[in-house]
Amino acid sequence: MIEAWNAADVRAAEAPLLEAGEPLMERASFALAMQVLADLRARRRHLRGARVVLLVGAGNNGGDALHAGGVLARRGLAVTAVLVSERAHTGGLAALRSAGGRVVELFADPARTAAVAADAASADVVLDGMVGIGARGALRGPAADLVTALTDARGGRRGSGARVVAVDLPSGIGADDGTVDGPVLPADRTVTFGAAKPGLLLPPAAHLVGELTVVDIGLSLEGAPALRRLEAVDVGRAWPVPGPTDQKYSRGVVGLVAGTSTYPGAAVLSASAAVRAGAGMVRYRGPGAVGHAVLAARPEVVAAPGRVQSWVVGPGVPPSDEDDGQHGRGGGGLAAARGDLGGMSQGATPAVVDAGGLSLLEPPCPPWFVLTPHAGELETLLRRHGEDVHRRDVEAAPLRWARRAHELTGATVLLKGGVTVVVGPSGAYAQADAPAWLSTAGAGDVLAGLLGAMLAARSAEVVERPGLAAEIAAAAALVHGRAAERANPGGPVAALDVADALPATVASLVAQA
Ligand SMILES: NC(=O)C1=CN([C@@H]2O[C@H](COP(=O)(O)OP(=O)(O)OC[C@H]3O[C@@H](n4cnc5c(N)ncnc54)[C@H](O)[C@@H]3O)[C@@H](O)[C@H]2O)[C@@H](O)CC1
Ligand SMILES: Nc1ncnc2c1ncn2[C@@H]1O[C@H](COP(=O)(O)OP(=O)(O)O)[C@@H](O)[C@H]1O
Ligand SMILES: [K+]
Structure with a gap:
């Protein structure tokens, strides 16, 4: 470190x-x-x-x-x-x-x-x-x-x-x-x-x-x-390697509230990343048609309700001001996300809140909620809280504005970009592990699924130790960046390729530690 x-x-x-x-x-x-x-x-x-x-x-x-x-x-x-x-x-x-x-x-x-x-x-x-x-x-x-x-x-x-x-x-x-x-x-x-x-x-x-x-x-x-x-060795050492007595529930179940008929791909990407990052199980909750697409790509996903150790809410869900009413149909999308997030704030389950999920937040949030905006989404979030700030201000002083968002919401904030900045209650991280090739549509959905799997694996501990969510979020940024590099060293990557590179990336981090 x-x-x-x-x-x-x-x-x-x-x-x-x-x-x-x-x-x-x-x-x-x-x-x-x-x-x-x-x-x-x-x-x-x-x-x-x-x-x-x-x-x-x-x-x-x-x-x-x-x-x-x-x-x-x-x-x-x-x-x-x-x-x-x-x-x-x-x-x-x-x-x-x-x-x-x-x-x-x-x-x-x-x-x-x-x-x-x-x-x-x-x-x-x-x-x-x-x-x-x-x-x-x-x-x-x-x-x-x-x-x-x-x-x-x-x-x-x-x-x-x-x-x-x-x-x-x-x-x-x-x-x-x-x-x-x-x-x-x-x-x-x-x-x-x-x-x-x-x-x-x-x-x-x-x-x-x-x-x-x-x-x-x-x-x-x-x-x-x-x-x-964080450096590779820190992440490898802390990785939740399963032991002989582990089973799928002890390894962590990710509940995914993602995707709409307009943006079904995001749900596929987040689900793939969570499965490939080693989640014990991924449960999908969203519109039926999207669920079919998720299951076609990842038959491991379960589309039935049940126990969840971390939620991922929002990939492929448009912000509430873009909601045209159709996204709530079929028990999924925005309506589901809104209902779920309200309940989650009261409970003790870590959550990744991404994309459209950000517009549904009703602070104060617990520190085990990890918000994952890019600079534009952080602008929107901060402006909703009365800050007169523009995307360029966020880009000119990312730590300052990520910290402000943490103060305003109580949540841990992971601000995406070429350098990913994370702020939680016991400190801040800046990770520069990703090739610029990673700036491609869907990469953020992969990060959300990956982070969901990492939080699910240490769910109870994340709720007990307020600073742990930030450390895990920083670790997720490192794994995400390294997976992008591994997917195609020195060249373009597609988001799904990044998800597919996660198993080998994790194996090499664990082996090096
Ligand atoms: N105190 C020590 O013995 C040690 C100091 N170290 C060095 O000392 C540095 C700090 O030294 P100082 O406190 O003297 O400060 P600096 O050398 O960083 O700069 C101070 C001087 O720069 C000028 N200055 C300030 N702002 C300016 C600006 N915007 N544009 C142009 N000129 C400007 C001012 O005239 C001021 O005297 C460290 O960065 C490090 O390199 C290292 O050698 C470690 C040991
Ligand atoms: N210049 C860059 N260099 C490295 N990584 C980047 C760069 N720009 C963006 N990224 C990363 O790419 C991902 C993009 O996510 P996001 O903006 O949410 O895209 P999407 O919503 O399409 O998934 C983030 O993980 C971000 O940190
Ligand atoms: K200098």
């Missing part, structure tokens, strides 16, 4: 060590230099003569870059520091100069910005040390102009020309929330110190981080992290 800590927590953990005279900056910058050397060795035969440009701001982030530059210059690399501010870390500057590094005072001669950017773009490595966790707001002044010019000089493409290594974080991102309010230089790698910061894991900033390296500088961080990211 990757744990990410807010800037204030990192500073608080640094303070006593700095007071005790621990050389934190030396540790950080040495590790940074070693990472740069390792990356260079992988790309060229000789290090001598490789060109490194440091972009250096006024604070300790610039100090890290300058000290690392000193280490690299001593190894024979040609290092140039570009100062974007009048002030620069004194010790770092002295270290670089004594190692033979050059210094360009860009702040004193802004007309040179384009030329400096062109030179940096053709170097082997650019270290972005303009600001770290001490930044206030978007980059401004010469730093902002240099980033804009350098992004132009690289043709806007990451991976072309100089390799960009961000020091602690790509300068200008919101360290705690991943917001991007101005120019930011996209990194190929980010070397972060002490602990990951939430902004490195959250979109939109997460897309500018590249490969993430966390350097241990000896901080002891206390309390709960601001954000977590």
Whole structure:
């Protein structure tokens, strides 16, 4: 698991060590230099003569870059520091100069910005040390102009020309929330110190981080992290592997309220995913014609009422304001979902509430209800609660708005997207496991069925431990993303293929753990 800590927590953990005279900056910058050397060795035969440009701001982030530059210059690399501010870390500057590094005072001669950017773009490595966790707001002044010019000089493409290594974080991102309010230089790698910061894991900033390296500088961080990211081993270890005394009811029954005559496919996809994820049983409850389609695809599904350990409500059910009255026919669709959800809020059965189910919610909900909106659906849900928010706001600050939805409803919220953000009563997760190929119709229905099966398997525990639903939801996002990758590595996937890849994906996660 990757744990990410807010800037204030990192500073608080640094303070006593700095007071005790621990050389934190030396540790950080040495590790940074070693990472740069390792990356260079992988790309060229000789290090001598490789060109490194440091972009250096006024604070300790610039100090890290300058000290690392000193280490690299001593190894024979040609290092140039570009100062974007009048002030620069004194010790770092002295270290670089004594190692033979050059210094360009860009702040004193802004007309040179384009030329400096062109030179940096053709170097082997650019270290972005303009600001770290001490930044206030978007980059401004010469730093902002240099980033804009350098992004132009690289043709806007990451991976072309100089390799960009961000020091602690790509300068200008919101360290705690991943917001991007101005120019930011996209990194190929980010070397972060002490602990990951939430902004490195959250979109939109997460897309500018590249490969993430966390350097241990000896901080002891206390309390709960601001954000977590599950890794394969966490999910494999927690997977409910059946034992010799298990039977279908102990493994969990998923009740599926999904699909209408207009959208029967969603029910098929959710049912397939729940069956393929190892549910003990899947019960379908919905319009008869849809039930026939579900049974034709998955004969394992049972269309009779009975015991249920988790509900999945809403895939393929249009929101209530689109309901034209036909969806309630045949004892299924919206009418069934509405009746079921009302009863479920009172009971103690976990539920996944997706798509049209979201419009039926009547908060307060228990934390074992997991809402699974995409950004557009979250906009609708939040606006119904009086928030003046648009989809673009949700996309610009997903953790903030997922958290708001959790506060407003009481439910656990899984916000779908390229990075899936989950917020529950004891913390938040950000999962980035899925290839972009997964953004295809029906993928969300598969996630709903998969999550339903995972909640059903640990139904009683999910109700007892308020934070568990979020952990399971984050795990479902990981499994979903990995199944998409497994279904067709590097290429397009269809939603049903993702469901079909679940058994092998789960087997490999369990085997690795
Ligand atoms: N305290 C320490 O000894 C350690 C600090 N570390 C480094 O120190 C960094 C934090 O250092 P600081 O607290 O000095 O802060 P930063 O270096 O992140 O930035 C602060 C400086 O940047 C300028 N600035 C702020 N916002 C700006 C903006 N929007 N546009 C342009 N310039 C802006 C201000 O002049 C300010 O002095 C961490 O990110 C990390 O890289 C690491 O070396 C670990 C140890
Ligand atoms: N750019 C992306 N990269 C990776 N996964 C994505 C991306 N965009 C969306 N997804 C994932 O694809 C799925 C789409 O779900 P959803 O929007 O509900 O589609 P549908 O309603 O058609 O099933 C979600 O699991 C989401 O997290
Ligand atoms: K930086």
